[in-house]
Amino acid sequence: MASIKPRRTTIEDPPLARLLFGSTSIAWLWLIARSWLGYVWLTSALRKVGNADWVQTGLAVRGFWERAVAIPEQGRPPITFDWYRGFIQFLLDTGSYAWFGKLIVYGELLVGVALILGAFTGIAAFFAAFMNWNFLMAGTVSVSPVMLPLTILVILAWKVAGYYGLDSYLLPLLGTPWRRGRVFERVPEGRPALSPE
Secondary structure (H helix, E strand, O other): OOOOOOOOOOOOOOOHHHHHHHHHHOOOHHHHHEEEEEHHHHHHHHHOOOOOOHHOOHHHHHHHHHHHOOOOOOOOOOOOHHHHHHHHHHHHHOOOHHHHHHHHHHHHHHHHHHHHHHHOHHHHHHHHHHHHHHHHHHOOOOOOHHHHHHHHHHHHHHHHHOOOOOOOHHHHHEEOOOOEEEHOOOOOOOOOOOOOO
């Protein structure tokens, strides 16, 4: 009896998705979006980087977490989900705010610089979205509701979001996890790895 092989079908993205997330003709839009996001992260980090309560003692984080886990007698608590409140309480109980302050400040700084320069844009946007999500989970609204969806769009546009930036050099040079870049291409024996052109 002959085996029946399933027919492989490639499903293409709709034209709008191809335009937004795969066409360099729209890369200018992502330059504006990622530059604004990078600016917001960078200015946030620069306000904290010289503050000992953020980068030395972590008291700023401790105060934020204490307010976030507090359950008021009336009204709603800042943290809606009990599992997340328990996670923040665990971090408080273990004194993690001392090192977490540094993580927040330097994470914001790195994300901001990477987004502005267009370097590893998809990765930087992923970490920006993760930080936004945590701020929202802890009850902080601020600009996060605007930043999170925009950051998710930048993640989806990772191939072209850094086109006007360092990614236009870095991605072909380093490659992606599923495709080697020029630096990691196999070189036949006897031939130099990098030949002058």
